[in-house]
Amino acid sequence: MENSKVVAGGSLTQRLEIQEVFEHLSAREKLYAHHMSRAAWDGTRIILRQVSFEAEQIFDLILELYQSCSGDWTLLMENCDVDQKNLDNLLEYAALFLGNIGNYYSEGDQKITSALTKTALFKFGRASAKSRALLENVVPAMISPHPSSLRFPSPNTQSGYYPGPGILSRQEIVEITRVLDSRSIEPENTRIQKSVQDGRVVYDVLQGSTEIGSEEESTQINGAIATICVVRGDYSDILKNVCASLSKASEYAATDSQRAILDDYIRSFTTESLDTYRESQKKWILEKEPVVENIFGFVEQYHDPLGVRAESPGLVAVTDPEETAIFKRFVDEAPKFLRMLPWAAGASENDGRGPFEKTSFEAPEFTSIHALAYCSTIIFEGINLPNYNDIRETVGFKNVIIANRMRANVEGMSAGTLVKKSDMESLGRCRHRVRFVSTAVHELLGHSASKLLTRDRDGGANFDVNNPPINPLTGKPVTSWYRSGQTWTTVFENLATSVEECRASLVAAYLMDVPELMELFGYTDTGGVTAEELLYNTYLLLAVEGVESLQHYSVENKGQAHSRESFGILK
Template sequence: MRQVSPESPGIFDFIMDLYHACDGKWDTLVTDYSITPEELEGFLEYAAMFLCNLGNFYGEGDQKFVPNLTADALQRIAGISPTAQERLDEIIGPLLAVPPFNLGYPSKSAQSAYYLGSMAQEEIALVSEAMSKHSVGPENTRVQKLIKEGKPVYHVLQASAETGAPANGLYELANNMFLIRGDHSVELSMVCSNLARALKYASNHRQTRFLEAYIESFRTGSQEAYQESQKAWVMDVSARVENMIGFIESYRDPAGIRSEWEAMIGIADPDETARLKRFVERSTCFIRQLPWAVDGVNDGKGPFEKTLFEAPDFTSVHALAVCGSVVFEAANLPNYEYIRETCGFKNIVLANRLCVNHNPRLSMPWITPSELMHFQKSTHLVRFLTTAIHELIGHGTGILLSETAPGIYNFDEQSPPLSPLSGSPVASHYALGQTWTSVFGHLAGTVEECRAILVSEYLMDNKELLSIFGYTDASEVTVDDLLYTTYLNIGVDGLQALEHYSFESKSWGQVHHQAHFSIMKHLLQDGGGVIHISQDLDSSSLTVHVDRSKIASHGKPSLGRYLCRLHIWRCTADFAACRDFYEPLCAVEGLYEQWRQIVCSKPRPRWKFVQPNTFVDGDTVEVKVYEESNRGIIQSWAERDI
C-alpha cells in the first residue's frame, strides 16, 4: 500500500480501526450513531474496494477512486472511535482529493509513490544512471527528493529489513544521491521471520534454497540474492504448493523499472496441469507455425528463436491467497531474461480466478443480443486457452540478439540473420550490458504483453493445439466457435480497454489494456473489414461485428503482420522502429475518443474478491471462508491481523 500512495496505509488502518470499534457489527453505526443506511453502505463499498486493490487507486487502470460520501459523513462515521477520528484527520484531505486522477509521473494530474517529492523525469533518469554505475537494482527501490540548503538531495529508498549501510559500505551513489536501506523494514522483518518458520516444511533442497535466498534478499535488500531465489524456484518443478513472492512486476511505475510487492500461494490442480503439460510437450510444433519461422533453419523455428525451447513448468493452481493490487489470471516468471535462458521459467494459471470470467449474469453491451448467448457460452473458454498460449508461447518465445561478453555474440555478427520485415540482414542488436527493459524503457511492458497476446490470438485457429484441451469440430463448442469468439473478444477487449485510458494525462493505466486497444485499432485499420465497430450516437452504443468469412483471409494475416513486427523489433533492439509504429496505435483521438466517452458512460462492475484465511490449531490448518460481500471482505482482512 505504501507503494501506491502516501495515504493508503492510513486508509487501511482507518478501516481496521472502525471494524474493531464496532466489533464488525456495522449496523450499530445506523442504530447508535445517526449514520444513514445509505452512508454506511457507501463506506462499506469504498472500504471493500480499497482492500481488494490494496490502495486507493484501481489495480486495473491505476485511476484514483474516492468514497461516494461527503466529508461530513466520513467525520460522523469516524466519530464512533477516538482512534479512528484521529486517523481520519490525518488522511481525509488526500483521501477525497481529485486530482490526482491516476498514477503516473508526478504532475498536477498524476502521482506516484515510487517518486516522493517534486521530481522531473530527467531527475529520475539521473538517479537511475547513478544506480546503474554501482549495480544497484531498481526493482525494490523508491526515490525521495529532499531540499537541503537550497539544493536537491536524492535518497534511493531500498526495501530491506536491515537498516544502515550495506555490508559493502555503499552509501553515496553520487555527490547528492544516497542509498538508504530499510524501506518497509517492519513488514519485511515479519516476512523474513515467517519464511524462516516455513523452512522446516520445505519438501526438497530447491525449496530450502529459494526460501533462504528470499530471506537474504528481503533482509539485506540484495537483488542478486533475489535472482538466486528465482534460479532455485524455477527448478522446483511440479510443486504441490506453488508460490510467488517479491518485488515482481513494474507495471505501476511510470518509468517501468520499479516493482510492486506481490505474493501468491496456490494449490496445484493435477487434472488441469496434466493438460497443460501435454501442451508444453507439443510447444515446439506450434512455435514452427509463427510468422518468423523458417523451414530448415534452427529446426524450423527460424533464427529469431532459441536453439532449444526450454519447456517450462506449467501449473494450474487454485489460489489460496493473493497479495497485490489485482488478483491476476496467470503469470510467467521470472522476469530476468538471463535466468529464463539459462535456468528456464514457470507458467502458472490461477484456475479459480479464470473461472470467474464465466458469469452469464454480467451484461455485455458491446455484443449484439442475437450473439450474446454464444458469447457468454464461449468467452471464458477462449480466455483460458489464450491465457495458456499467452504465457507459454507468447512470453516463452524469442531470442534477444546480443553481445553477451566482450566480442562474444549469441548470433553470427558477421552474417546476421535476414529480417522478415525487410529481407535484409538485421542491423541492430543489444550491446553489452543492455537489456530488453533498458532499451525499450516505458514501452517494454506493454510491447511484450501485446506480443504475447498476439501470439495467443494468432494460434487460436490451430486445431491440433485446441484438441489437447478437448475442442474439435465435433465438440459442443467447436474450434470454429472458439475462433469466432476470439475475434469478438478482440473488439470487446479493445473497447473496454478505453475505460483505463486517462484523457487528462493522455496515458494508459495498465499495459495489458494498452495492448488490447492497439490490437483492435490495428485490425480496424489493417484487417480488411474482419472486425467492425458500429456506433449509435443517439443511444450511446457501440457494437462489435466480426465477418467470419474474412478471419482466415484477412484477420490472421493482419495479426501476423503486427506480431512479426513487434517480435523482430524486440529481438533486434530496434526501439525507434517499434516506438514509431506502436505509439500511434495506442493514441486515443478523434473517433476513438468518442468511443472512450461512450465506454466510460457504461462502466463495468469491478471485481471484488473475498479471500479466505488460514489458522493453525496444533498440527491442523483450518481454512476460514467468508461471506461474499463487502462486509465479508473487510472481516477477512481484519482477521488477518496485519
C-alpha cells in the same frame, strides 16, 4: 475468498473457490500454506506504500472500523449515528480500495474517491479514538479527486515510487536510474525521494531491506551537482514480519529445495541483494510441481511510470493436478507450434524455428493453480516468470494459470450491449474456454517465444554477428541488439510491458485457428463447442476487451499495460 467489483446498478461478487483442492493437502502442507499466506498478507503494506502516501493509513482506517464493531456494520451505524446510504458509500469505497490494494484503480491508475462528504466521513470517527486520528490524516485524500492518477510526480499526479516533498521530473528519474545502473544497482526494489538539505539537492535511493544503512556520493543530475544517497531499510518494519512468516513456513517445507528458496527470499529481503533474489528464482524454476506454489519478490513493473521499479506481490496457491496434466501435453507439443509463428516461416535453421528463437526449447513448468492468498494490485489469470531474461534463457521459466481467479473473472463478466443478441449465447458458453486456451498460449508461447538478440561485454553474442538474422519486416539484416545487462524493460521503459503483453496476446490469437492446438485442449469440429466456434469467439472477445479497455483510459494516464494491449489489438 471473494472477488468483488462494483458495477452499475449494484455490486457483483464472485467466490474464489479453494476448498476442494485445499482439503486434499496434508496437515503439514496446510501449515506450510498458512504461514506462506501470512507472509503474503504481511507484504501487502509494501504495496500500499508503493501506491500512495495515504494508502496505508486508509487501509488502517478500514480495518479499525471493522474491528470496532466486530464486523457488525449495523452496530457501526448506530455507534456513529449514520444512515444506511452513508454506510453503503463507505463499504463501496472500502471494497474498491481493498480490491485494488490502494486508492487508485489497478487498471488505469485513476484515483478512487469516496462519495461521502467530509462531514459524513468524520462521523465514522466516533467508532474509536484511533479511527478519529486516522480520519484527520486521510479525509482530504479520500474526497479530493487530486492527484488524479499515478504517473510521474506533478501537482496533479503522484507515485509511491517517488515519495517525499520534492517533486522529481521524469528526466531526473531517468538520469538517477542510469547512474545506479552504471554502479550495478538494479532498480526493482528501490524508490527515489528528492529533498533539499543545506542548499544542496539530495536524492535518496531507498532500497527494500530489513538492514539499515546508507552510502552517498556526489554526481551530476540535469547538469547540476547533486548527492545520491543509497539508503537501505525501506519497508524494514514490514519485511521483518514477512521474513518471520517465511521462516515459520520453512519449518513445514516439503523439500530441501523449498527451504533453500525461502532462505534466499529471507536473505534478499534482509540485505536488499537482488543477486540473492535471482538465485531464489533459479531454485524456484527447478522446484517442479510443488503441491503448494508461491510467488514472492519485487517482480511486477506495471505501476512505476518509468516501468523499472517493481511491486512486491505475494501469491500462495494449491496445484490442480487434473488441469496441470493438460498443460503438460501442451508443453510437450510446444516446439511444433513455435515453428508455425510468422518469424519462423520457411526457416530451415535451428530445427525449423529460425534465428529469432532459442537454440533449444527448455520445457518449462506449466501448472494450473488455485489461489489461496493473492496479494497484488492486479490479480492476473496467468503468470509467466521470472522477468530476468538471462535466467529465462539459461535456466528456464514457469507458467501458471490461476484457475479459480479465471473462473470468477469470466463468470462476473458481461458483454452487455457490445455484441449482437445473436452472439450473446455463444459468447457466454465460450468465454471461459477461450480465456483458458488463449491464456495458456499467451503464457507459454506468447511470453517465451523468441529471444533477445544480445552481445555481452566480451563481444560474445547469442547470434551470428558476421551473418545477422534477416529482419522479416525489411528483408535486410538486423542492425541493432541488446547490450550486456539490458532487458526489454530497461530499454523501452514504461512502453515495454504494453508491447510485451500485446505480443503475447497476438501469438495466442495467431495460433487459435491451428487444429492440432485446439484438439490438444479437447476442441474439434464435432464437440459441443467446436473449434470453429471457439475461434469466432476468440476474435469477438478481442474486440469486446478492446472496447472495455477504454474505461481505464484518461488523457493524463494512457492506461495500464494490459488495457493498452487490448486497445492496440482492437485498432
